[in-house]
Amino acid sequence: MTFIQRLDTADVNAANDNHDHVPGSLSVLDIISLANDEKKVAELVRRTERTAIVVVFAMAFCILFFPAVCIALAYGI
Incomplete structure (x- = not known):
């Protein structure tokens, strides 16, 4: 049996974020x-x-106020 390696564009350009993986994807704008x-x-x-x-x-x-609350609770003020 022969191993055939399938090259996918996502594997080849893994670090390149400029390619859309989903065609027609929308941005927030x-x-x-x-x-x-x-x-x-x-x-x-x-x-x-x-x-x-x-x-x-x-x-x-x-x-500002969280440490004051913790100190007040610790000393029972």
Whole structure:
């Protein structure tokens, strides 16, 4: 019996991410379809910035007050 090696394009170009493995795959921007409407793009950017600011403040709150809560619970204050 002879071993026949099958070369697949995904195996040959394993480190190359430029090739689509699924033909007709959509990106996030294609799904949202905001390419032609600048108002929708600006609103999406504003919402993203607001969400990022809320996340940063929540992280800062946890970093500042979590040690204080742990110390208070440890010493029974």
